[in-house]
Amino acid sequence: QQPVQSPQAVILREGEDAVINCSSSKALYSVHWYRQKHGEAPVFLMILLKGGEQKGHEKISASFNEKKQQSSLYLTASQLSYSGTYFCGGSNYKLTFGKGTLLTVNP
């Protein structure tokens, strides 16, 4: 089963904040976050591991609730370059991606 992401889409003005949520019905070893712009490859943003370890983009933060199998990605002071589709991936070494959240940042 693929993770469920919410919201499906969000529109922001530059400088606003957003939270994207990801929920899995299966136990996960880790959660990965990627951003994909149209016609391009997914770009790694963040990995969150059991036990609280994180690795990723300096300007992006995320959380992983292991008990609830939920993760949230926090985008603060959004920039135009943040626009794209955000995918969370639940990992047991292979990634099972959610359907994505389309984020649009307008001037």
Added chain:
Amino acid sequence: NAGVMQNPRHLVRRRGQEARLRCSPMKGHSHVYWYRQLPEEGLKFMVYLQKENIIDESGMPKERFSAEFPKEGPSILRIQQVVRGDSAAYFCASSPPGGETEQYFGPGTRLTVT
């Protein structure tokens, strides 16, 4: 450090032909994954390989699709007798050895079957 490389970037095949997609992982990475993305959809896992071994091919269609990662050279995803439904973007990702690590994606191969 060069990223994940895939070629060709675009591939057009007629129905019934074979498609070969190549992926060279990042230097130092020994794990390769293939994903397929249909238009306006998310990425779907196909296969996970290490050198000379298929670790998990649970996402691969049972027929016409095969993958390999030889001791020398790139990983190859092979699709025989392509059909229109195979048209998609195929992404390769690689990761370093050891535990749960991030995966880095290549630019993808966009396959069009006419």
